[in-house]
Amino acid sequence: METYSFLRELADSWVLLALCIFYVGAIAWAFRPGSRAVHDEIANIPLKDDAESVNGQDDRPNGAPGRAAEAGPEESA
Numbered sequence: 478m479e480t481y482s483f484l485r486e487l488a489d490s491w492v493l494l495a496l497c498i499f500y501v502g503a504i505a506w507a508f509r510p511g512s513r514a515v516h517d518e519i520a521n522i523p524l525k526d527d528a529e530s531v532n533g534q535d536d537r538p539n540g541a542p543g544r545a546a547e548a549g550p551e552e553s554a
Contacts (some may be wrong), residue, residue: 506512
């Protein structure tokens with residue numbers, strides 16, 4: 478039971494501290510000043526294909542089925 482007690486104390490103190498530091502670091506990394514352009518570009522990825530379709534630059538040939546028809550039976554439900 479000595480190993481369990483040691484690991485329990487380790488997890489309650491140092492591992493908790495390490496995870497808190499990691500969490501704060503991840504938040505700081507996401508909100509750093511230079512990342513705004515990257516986040517804006519990533520946020521517009523779902524809209525990119527829609528904008529191309531509206532402008533008439535759709536890469537599907539005429540008469541080709543849309544995404545709903547391309548999805549399998551398990552995905553369309």
